[in-house]
Amino acid sequence: MVLIRTPSDIQSSEITPESVYRERRRFMQAGLAMAGGLALGPQVLQAKTGAYGNLPRSPLSTDEELTELKDVTSYNNFYEFGTGKADPAENAHTLKPSPWSISVEGECAKPGTYTLEDILKPHALEERIYRLRCVEGWSMVIPWVGFSLGDLLKRFEPTGNAKYVEFVTLEDKEQMPGQRWPILRWPYVEGLRMDEAMHPLTIMAVGLYGDVLPNQNGAPIRLVVPWKYGFKSGKSIVKIRFVEQQPVSSWMRSAPSEYGFYSNVNPEVDHPRWSQRTERRIGDFIKRKTLMFNGYADQVASLYSGMDLRKNY
Secondary structure (H helix, E strand, C coil): CCCCHHHHHHHHHHCHHHHHHHHHHHHHHHHHHHCCCCCCHHHHCCCCCCCCCCEECCCCCCCCCCHHHHHHCCCCCCCCCCCCCCCHHHHHCCCCCCCCCCEEEEEEECEEEEEHHHHHCCCCCCEEEEEEEEEEEEEEEEEEEEEEEEHHHHHCHHHHHHCCEEECCCCCCCHHHHHHHHCCCCCCCCEEEHHHHHHHCEEEEEEECCCCCHHHHHCCCCCCCCCHHHHHCCCCCEEEEEEEECCCCCHHHCCCCCCCCCEECCCCCEEEEEECCCECEEEEEECCCCHHHCCCHEEEEEEEHCCCCCCCC
């Protein structure tokens, strides 16, 4: 029997502790190796060929220790492939990231449908390695391969009526079997205020650890907004819309009493069902204090000057 639950039904106590999860994975890997040298699967192995070579490192990068590749590619939130942390790595092989195109709509001078190749033309966009912190109650430091979202948006010449940018991700139940269940209202939708979208820390990622994005990490192109909780960074994006009114994100629609539009990392504002004052860095066994704006306060706090961050959560 399969029980379909809404996000508000999922209790924090039901989430497997990271230390238990890691030991379980190590045990499984060891058993598989002894059984015949098998690896975790093609989606975990995908990010090892170095397709992007030696790109320059972004000056925005942190010097913190990187999260191991095997954890970055096997411990994920991507409900389109299941609600368990291991589900995306196990199920995302059904995603077909090529060919891929993105529709650009709304308040801009150059709407249209652009292929991924159009977007990645090297003379138009500079790809770099960004070592950025990402947090969802647990956190990682990931060397993203990407480029400034602002640089991309400028190409479409947004008009003065464009106050927000809305991102829509792929909806395809055959490629994304988790969408067969009404966990959220599909497709997944997120949005940013225009100044947030244009900030240099906001990037479009097309790879990690020097290679193309594995399917479970949001292939072939995803948003990364490192001072916000990870669910704010939509994966497998197929549409960008310039709009005048604030978009209604998927989590706002699903659980409006728990998730607001901004989703900034703010340890002073508890989630209704748990504290957000501490986080667990994947690879560590001891929790650490959660930093305001995920440690990027010096860079982004000015975006919210004068705002009540308890009201605008």
